Structures are given as C-alpha cells and as structure tokens.
Amino acid sequence: MAYWLFKSExxxxxxxxxxxxxxxxxxxxxxxxxxxxxxxxxxxIGDLGFFYHSNKGKEVVGIVxxxxxxxxxxxxxxxxxxxxxxxxxxDMPEPVTLADVKANEKLADMALVTSMRLSVQxxxxxxxxxxxxxxxxxxxxxxx
DNA sequence: GCCAACGTTGGC
DNA sequence: GCCAACGTTGGC
Numbered sequence: 001m002a003y004w005l006f007k008s009e010x011x012x013x014x015x016x017x018x019x020x021x022x023x024x025x026x027x028x029x030x031x032x033x034x035x036x037x038x039x040x041x042x043x044x045i046g047d048l049g050f051f052y053h054s055n056k057g058k059e060v061v062g063i064v065x066x067x068x069x070x071x072x073x074x075x076x077x078x079x080x081x082x083x084x085x086x087x088x089x090x091d092m093p094e095p096v097t098l099a100d101v102k103a104n105e106k107l108a109d110m111a112l113v114t115s116m117r118l119s120v121q122x123x124x125x126x127x128x129x130x131x132x133x134x135x136x137x138x139x140x141x142x143x144x
Numbered sequence: 145g146c147c148a149a150c151g152t153t154g155g156c
Numbered sequence: 157g158c159c160a161a162c163g164t165t166g167g168c
Contacts, residue, residue, distance in 0.1 A: 033151075055166055098167080117150060117165050
C-alpha cells in the first residue's frame with residue numbers, strides 16, 4: 001500500500017465535484033504522461049492520496065482513496081493511456097498550501113516541490129503524516 | 145498573461 | 157539515438 005498525490009485544476013475538476021461523486025468515485029482520466037500513468041498502474045485498491053488544486057488555490061484540499069485499479073482511459077482510444085478511479089474520503093480541515101509545503105523543511109524532498117509538473121505523484125509515509133498534521137487532521141487516515 | 149521547466153515529437 | 161523544435165503545465 002502506498003500514498004499518492006493527484007493534481008487537478010479546480011475549474012476543470014474540483015474537490016467539490018469529486019465529493020459529489022461520493023462512493024461511486026470517478027475515473028482519473030486525461031493523464032498523458034508516462035510517469036504519472038506508471039504511478040497509477042502501481043496503485044492498489046484502498047491506497048490513499050491527497051487531492052491538490054493546481055493553478056488556482058495551489059493547496060491540498062482533501063483525501064481520496066483508489067477505488068478501481070488502472071484500466072483504459074475512456075477519454076481516448078490510445079491504448080497507452082490508463083487511469084485509476086478515486087473517491088473522496090475526507091476534507092482537509094485546513095487546506096495545506098504549496099507555500100506551506102515549501103516552507104516546511106521536512107517536505108523539501110516532496111515530489112510536489114521537486115517534480116513540479118508531475119500530475120500524479122508518490123508521497124512518502126512521513127510526508128503523508130506531516131501534511132495531514134499541517135492540515136489539522138489529528139487522526140490521519142493511513143493504510144497500514 | 146507570462147514564461148520557465150520539462151516532456152514529447154520528429155528530422156536527420 | 158541525438159537533439160532541436162514544439163507543446164503543455166503550472167507557479168507567479
């Protein structure tokens with residue numbers, strides 16, 4: 001089991017829209033980057049991830065869980081592209097901004113800082129716990 | 145809206 | 157297989 005971070009521009013697909021999908025979850029389609037796709041292929045059911053608003057907001061706003069393994073991306077016929085489904089799990093009580101992450105020495109190696117343009121990123125467990133702590137989640141969800 | 149960073153494409 | 161041109165992402 002692992003932790004991840006999903007980036008979305010809120011005017012294309014926002015946290016609110018994700019939450020509105022409820023348990024049904026939503027296909028994380030549209031990824032056209034091999035590294036991001038490979039990350040999705042590595043995901044397991046129940047893996048947890050941060051939901052990050054890029055461009056506008058630039059903050060971690062919620063927590064999601066993987067609800068379907070990687071499968072063909074329905075938005076393209078190109079069989080190279082696959083995606084997982086994710087569902088909303090919890091709000092961040094206090095959204096954690098990119099500036100907050102950059103200002104925290106413990107998060108200096110986080111992909112959000114070092115791999116700015118990667119849209120689906122791995123998150124280490126200590127990073128997961130630290131961002132949850134910053135976001136006001138006293139009892140952060142973990143996956144073993 | 146600009147532009148730096150960086151991933152992808154395509155000519156050779 | 158190299159690398160210049162091009163396109164996209166995303167912070168500012």
